[in-house]
Amino acid sequence: QVQLVQSGAEVxxxxxxxxxxxxxxxxxxxxxxxxxxxxxxxxxxxWMGWISNYNGNTxxxxxxxxxxxxxxxxxxxxxxMELWSLTSDDTAVYYCAREQYNWxxxxxxxxxxxxxx
Amino acid sequence: xxxxxxxxxxxSASVGDRVTITCRASQDISIYLAWFQQRPGKAPKSLIYxxxxxxxxxxxxxxxxxxxxxxxxxxxxxxxxxxxxxxCQQYDTYPYTFGQGTRLEIK
Numbered sequence: 001q002v003q004l005v006q007s008g009a010e011v012x013x014x015x016x017x018x019x020x021x022x023x024x025x026x027x028x029x030x031x032x033x034x035x036x037x038x039x040x041x042x043x044x045x046x047w048m049g050w051i052s053n054y055n056g057n058t059x060x061x062x063x064x065x066x067x068x069x070x071x072x073x074x075x076x077x078x079x080x081m082e083l084w085s086l087t088s089d090d091t092a093v094y095y096c097a098r099e100q101y102n103w104x105x106x107x108x109x110x111x112x113x114x115x116x117x
Numbered sequence: 118x119x120x121x122x123x124x125x126x127x128x129s130a131s132v133g134d135r136v137t138i139t140c141r142a143s144q145d146i147s148i149y150l151a152w153f154q155q156r157p158g159k160a161p162k163s164l165i166y167x168x169x170x171x172x173x174x175x176x177x178x179x180x181x182x183x184x185x186x187x188x189x190x191x192x193x194x195x196x197x198x199x200x201x202x203x204x205c206q207q208y209d210t211y212p213y214t215f216g217q218g219t220r221l222e223i224k
Contacts, residue, residue: 035213037161045153045161045204045215061212062118095160102208103151103166110160 002027004096004108011114012086019082020111022096029077030054033099036070036081038092039110046092050099051079086115119143119207123216129224134195138219140188140205149209152181152190155218156201164203165190197223 007021022034036048049060051070058070069082079096094111097104120143130136140150148168153161163172165181168188178193192199200223205216 044218045155045206047206047213047215050211050213059211097161101166102149102213103163103206105163105166105172107160107162 002098002106004098004106006094006096006108006111009112009114011116014087014115014117016086016115017082017084018086018090018113019080020094020096020113022079022081022108024077024079024098027098029072030074034070034072034079035097035099035104036068037095037097037104039095040089040092043092048081048094053079083113086113088115091115118212119146119210119214121205121207121214121216123203123205123219125219126217127220127222129222130195131224132195132197135191135193136195136221138190138192138203138205138221140183140190140216142186142188142207145185146207146209148184149207150181150183150188151206151208152179153204153206154199154201155204156198161204192221195221 003025005023010018030053033052035050038046051058053072067084071080096108098106122141124139150168152165155161164179169181180191202218202220204218
């Protein structure tokens with residue numbers, strides 16, 4: 001069945017960057033997009049952005065614009081989320097999710113990113 | 118940005134009960150609304166899209182309704198595994214915003 005497997009937990013220092021991967025399987029990668037959502041400890045879900053696996057088009061949350069880059073590698077069916085200039089406010093679990101017709105049907109298991117000096 | 122407001126923020130119910138969660142959008146989003154369930158320490162799980170369409174594999178005890186600005190999620194015959202946090206999300210206009218969540222607890 002459809003699976004999205006994310007990379008492992010990361011610990012980063014303030015000011016550093018982090019790159020999280022999301023490997024898809026059991027479906028045609030380029031027929032769907034990928035959405036990234038994050039969740040700070042004890043908080044709700046925050047939509048970060050979306051990328052089309054077909055043509056690479058992206059849309060980012062305004063508050064993250066300029067600090068986040070979404071990319072895909074269609075040869076390996078893997079999507080990536082890179083976040084720059086990390087602060088403690090970026091400590092969160094980061095999720096990727098498959099997108100079809102703008103809604104998200106299957107989700108990755110999540111990747112914990114801790115930003116601490 | 119479109120604001121999504123869920124009510125109640127928390128809800129206590131018993132096994133076997135039927136509960137309803139409400140989600141209100143700050144502007145008309147047609148039927149572009151999804152519902153998700155999140156159990157502790159787990160990723161969100163998709164339940165409903167297009168306001169009332171059940172995602173594949175989701176039991177029919179879950180149902181959604183509404184259009185425009187007002188939406189509801191109803192869960193019938195609650196079982197222990199249904200006690201979780203539920204989120205609504207609009208996907209009409211970027212950024213696709215979530216409600217703050219409704220925590221469903223066992224009474």
